Amino acid sequence: MHIIDVNSQILQENTRLAEENKKLFNKYGLHVTNFMSAPGAGKTTLLEETIKKISGNYKISVIEGDLQTSIDSDRIKALNIPSYQITTGTVCHLDARMVHNALHNFHLEGNDLLFIENVGNLVCPADFELGENLKVMVFSVVEGAEKPKKYPVMFHKVDVVILNKIDLIPYSGVSLEELINNVREVNPEAKIFPVSCKTGEGIDDWISWFSQNIKGK
Amino acid sequence: MHIIDVNSQILQENTRLAEENKKLFNKYGLHVTNFMSAPGAGKTTLLEETIKKISGNYKISVIEGDLQTSIDSDRIKALNIPSYQITTGTVCHLDARMVHNALHNFHLEGNDLLFIENVGNLVCPADFELGENLKVMVFSVVEGAEKPKKYPVMFHKVDVVILNKIDLIPYSGVSLEELINNVREVNPEAKIFPVSCKTGEGIDDWISWFSQNIKGK
Numbered sequence: 001m002h003i004i005d006v007n008s009q010i011l012q013e014n015t016r017l018a019e020e021n022k023k024l025f026n027k028y029g030l031h032v033t034n035f036m037s038a039p040g041a042g043k044t045t046l047l048e049e050t051i052k053k054i055s056g057n058y059k060i061s062v063i064e065g066d067l068q069t070s071i072d073s074d075r076i077k078a079l080n081i082p083s084y085q086i087t088t089g090t091v092c093h094l095d096a097r098m099v100h101n102a103l104h105n106f107h108l109e110g111n112d113l114l115f116i117e118n119v120g121n122l123v124c125p126a127d128f129e130l131g132e133n134l135k136v137m138v139f140s141v142v143e144g145a146e147k148p149k150k151y152p153v154m155f156h157k158v159d160v161v162i163l164n165k166i167d168l169i170p171y172s173g174v175s176l177e178e179l180i181n182n183v184r185e186v187n188p189e190a191k192i193f194p195v196s197c198k199t200g201e202g203i204d205d206w207i208s209w210f211s212q213n214i215k216g217k
Numbered sequence: 218m219h220i221i222d223v224n225s226q227i228l229q230e231n232t233r234l235a236e237e238n239k240k241l242f243n244k245y246g247l248h249v250t251n252f253m254s255a256p257g258a259g260k261t262t263l264l265e266e267t268i269k270k271i272s273g274n275y276k277i278s279v280i281e282g283d284l285q286t287s288i289d290s291d292r293i294k295a296l297n298i299p300s301y302q303i304t305t306g307t308v309c310h311l312d313a314r315m316v317h318n319a320l321h322n323f324h325l326e327g328n329d330l331l332f333i334e335n336v337g338n339l340v341c342p343a344d345f346e347l348g349e350n351l352k353v354m355v356f357s358v359v360e361g362a363e364k365p366k367k368y369p370v371m372f373h374k375v376d377v378v379i380l381n382k383i384d385l386i387p388y389s390g391v392s393l394e395e396l397i398n399n400v401r402e403v404n405p406e407a408k409i410f411p412v413s414c415k416t417g418e419g420i421d422d423w424i425s426w427f428s429q430n431i432k433g434k
Contacts, residue, residue: 039339040255040359040360040361040364068368069363069366090344092309092340140359142257142359143256143258144257146286150256150284150288150289150337151256152285165359
């Protein structure tokens, strides 16, 4: 049994399904963002803060991915935003088929934005295209400045790196400058936004960039 | 193609190889601990602190797992402890074969303890037995109190849960009590040690339990 061949077949089939998703998203004029991170980096909180700022201007839907529970989906629904929770059981990432199946739970017509929150994992989600327009990763600065070197695949693949929890920098001993340099080394093109979802610092810069990025949609 | 069947074959083959590893460990009287966590929870720092406290009493070797770099292995070598770095590329976990191959880099004769630091990932490493005696997970309290509910597989499988970075609790808004209750809900049997590798708080409790646990070896 050739594990690599099997994985490669799985990834090829996923890429094909992601292309199908992309066609569907285009048909409905839907701009789709895939949010990825390690567990606990603050994806859901970032989504909440983003939704609060822009939900007056756009019609938004959210797909949540977790191994278990509907905790995240419930948080989004509390903002009066349609949200569907995918529970993956033991699977460590969302794939294009899961997203496709989840779409049946939404009325896509008239929607502007779809936010997909991936399973918390700094490795595997990066390998699975979902048909999205934008890949955003959220990284908690507390995880350490050297992580872009140790987990280069996701840092390399994303369009945006949001460095969250900068309010904890004074207590964590992590150098934001060193972290940003390490991100740049792996991905010189990425937009980088240091933010604190807790204090609100930096959120407006992210929102401003994101709003401009979807302007043409 | 049946993805689940393929995965099940991979896991069965891994379990067989893990049994082989276990026989080898037993032959050399080696006590083996598998340290798992999300990225940046503090596995390497916990290893460093543990090694400093007990290396006078035991002969220790370390296997490090990361996608890229030998940063962690270099940190262990700086303590004059033999260490071998497995770089997995894009693979999100260590498996029994990787560990078996890494063993060729050590003189197992006369060793007491082998510490294996897994790839930073709260999902997949839990599925891959390595032939170890003890499964320890390190969880950074900053990742949030609800995580045991959302990532139950690893929390359920381990013998020990080390709740690290408790020095950040006053700044993070996370409730240690709620976190411990959530761990207990998923795994009532686990030993739980709240620690701060930064301040040293709680480390002695972990070391004391660990030393007693390997006494009979």
